[in-house]
Amino acid sequence: MITKFELEFTLHAKDSSPELIKSSLAEFGNQLVVSHIQGEEENDNYKVNMVTEDPTLVFDLCSQLGRIRSVKVKESLL
Numbered sequence: 001m002i003t004k005f006e007l008e009f010t011l012h013a014k015d016s017s018p019e020l021i022k023s024s025l026a027e028f029g030n031q032l033v034v035s036h037i038q039g040e041e042e043n044d045n046y047k048v049n050m051v052t053e054d055p056t057l058v059f060d061l062c063s064q065l066g067r068i069r070s071v072k073v074k075e076s077l078l
Helices: 018-028 054-064
Strands: 005-013 030-037 045-054 068-077
Touching: 005 054, 018 030, 018 045, 018 054, 045 054, 054 068
Parallel strands: none
Antiparallel strands: 005 045, 005 068, 030 045
């Protein structure tokens, strides 16, 4: 049985959009939701929720897009 993980984190990424982030992450999992959060900093903030088999790949990719914060990872029951 393959272990899946539920990820929830905030991504601070300048010059990005929910669509760009979602298309970048689509192949790494499912139940992907990316929401824009207007922040006080100059960078835009995006809340990302998804289910994946390999959180490391997701975080590696997102670190190229911006800064990752407020990470929650738990084993998925799905």
